[in-house]
Amino acid sequence: YIRSLIARFEWLADNPRxxxxxxxxxxxxxxxxxxxxxxxxxxxxxxxxxxxxxHQSMDIERHFD
Structure with missing residues (x-):
């Protein structure tokens, strides 16, 4: 699963928008x-x-507060 996250990070670097x-x-x-x-x-x-x-179940706004 970590590899899929890293692969997505790399993909986002090529597709930032x-x-x-x-x-x-x-x-x-x-x-x-x-x-x-x-x-x-x-x-x-x-x-x-x-x-x-x-994780998508987390309170996202609180996570970045």
């Missing part, structure tokens, strides 16, 4: 689902900065 904007959590945040997790990231200077991959 694929994720959905999540400005409701914090301006510039984006997310993309991967299995039972949601990958949160932001694009900084043409680089994907992975912020976390919490």
């Amino acid at each position: 694929a994720g959905r904007p999540r400005d409701d959590i914090k301006r510039g945040y984006r997310c993309y689902p991967q299995g039972a997790h949601i990958i949160f990231y932001r694009i900084v200077d043409n680089t994907v900065d992975i912020l976390g991959a919490p």
Whole structure:
């Protein structure tokens, strides 16, 4: 499962705009689902900065508070 997350991180690096904007959590945040997790990231200077991959059952807003 970890390998699939890492593969998705690499895919997001090549497709940074694929994720959905999540400005409701914090301006510039984006997310993309991967299995039972949601990958949160932001694009900084043409680089994907992975912020976390919490389980989808978690309180996401609280996770990033």
